[in-house]
Amino acid sequence: MDPAANVQPFPLRQLLPALLLGVLFMLAIYLVQYDQGVSQTGSLLHELMHDGRHLLGVPCH
Amino acid sequence: MVWTLVRRGLVVGAIAGLLAGVFAFVFGEPRVQDAIDIENAASAHASLAHVGDWVVSRDEQRGGLFLATALYGIAAGGLFSIAFAALRGRGSQRTDWELSTRLAGAIFVAIVVVPFLKYPPNPPAVGDPETIGERTAYYLILLVGSALAMFAAARVMWSMRSDAPPWARPLAGAGTFIVVAGGLALALPAIQEVPRDFPAPLIWEFRLSSLGTQAVLWAALGVGFGIATVRAAAAHGRAPARGERSVAAP
Numbered sequence: 001m002d003p004a005a006n007v008q009p010f011p012l013r014q015l016l017p018a019l020l021l022g023v024l025f026m027l028a029i030y031l032v033q034y035d036q037g038v039s040q041t042g043s044l045l046h047e048l049m050h051d052g053r054h055l056l057g058v059p060c061h
Numbered sequence: 062m063v064w065t066l067v068r069r070g071l072v073v074g075a076i077a078g079l080l081a082g083v084f085a086f087v088f089g090e091p092r093v094q095d096a097i098d099i100e101n102a103a104s105a106h107a108s109l110a111h112v113g114d115w116v117v118s119r120d121e122q123r124g125g126l127f128l129a130t131a132l133y134g135i136a137a138g139g140l141f142s143i144a145f146a147a148l149r150g151r152g153s154q155r156t157d158w159e160l161s162t163r164l165a166g167a168i169f170v171a172i173v174v175v176p177f178l179k180y181p182p183n184p185p186a187v188g189d190p191e192t193i194g195e196r197t198a199y200y201l202i203l204l205v206g207s208a209l210a211m212f213a214a215a216r217v218m219w220s221m222r223s224d225a226p227p228w229a230r231p232l233a234g235a236g237t238f239i240v241v242a243g244g245l246a247l248a249l250p251a252i253q254e255v256p257r258d259f260p261a262p263l264i265w266e267f268r269l270s271s272l273g274t275q276a277v278l279w280a281a282l283g284v285g286f287g288i289a290t291v292r293a294a295a296a297h298g299r300a301p302a303r304g305e306r307s308v309a310a311p
């Protein structure tokens with residue numbers, strides 16, 4: 001039996017805007033996990049989400 | 062259609078992130094506090110960044126844990142749904158359920174388990190603030206390389222003939238992944254910063270709780286997204302991706 005015979009893949013043109021949105025999601029992950037106060041929020045975000053950062057397994061102090 | 066999937070990924074990701082937050086709060090948070098207590102007791106080390114000196118209080122940080130895991134879950138769910146949309150109908154998975162659960166499992170192994178084995182997470186007070194840039198760079202190189210290795214392994218599996226013996230596909234896929242990701246892990250430098258007198262049980266329990274947090278998140282994401290997609294397909298009156306009849310709903 002041909003695998004996935006009944007599923008039409010999404011054409012690339014439909015996927016492209018979603019892929020661009022993916023960059024935004026990566027930025028969100030950066031803010032949660034890697035921001036060292038580089039963004040203008042100072043260290044506030046870093047301190048607030050610090051426990052999550054350690055427990056999600058990202059290198060920290 | 063793509064946006065339906067993305068919206069679903071964001072919602073399921075938020076739920077998965079909150080579930081992971083609950084797990085982290087129950088099993089991980091006490092170990093984080095133990096480590097911070099050690100850090101505060103050893104405040105003679107002037108080079109350490111003391112969590113106790115921060116403007117955000119410890120109680121606010123405990124609440125922030127849920128914010129962090131929820132935001133991470135939403136972003137992970139969004140990326141997951143985009144990968145799901147891109148792979149749907151292109152790989153060897155026959156159903157949305159199969160694709161959702163296997164994709165989540167593959168991502169978990171690639172971006173959580175492999176980096177965990179080489180650069181295991183540490184509680185506060187262990188890492189050297191001087192080397193954070195270096196440690197983050199190596200960690201990310203391994204994470205991205207491992208994800209590419211997983212994609213290569215999937216490509217190898219999909220390219221195999223469907224009449225190959227049942228062990229051929231999984232062995233070829235696992236072999237590709239282990240050789241590429243394992244080779245990269247071996248090539249990257251080792252980092253060992255745990256102080257000699259730091260309690261070993263605390264490190265062990267913290268690392269287990271950290272791995273468990275990510276496991277809860279990706280399990281909930283794969284299962285939740287799979288359920289939501291299958292149910293949505295059934296509600297639209299279309300047959301699930303395999304084309305089999307769904308069980309008649311009451």
Ligand SMILES: [Zn+2]
Binds near residue numbers: 050054061185186
């Ligand atoms: Zn830290």
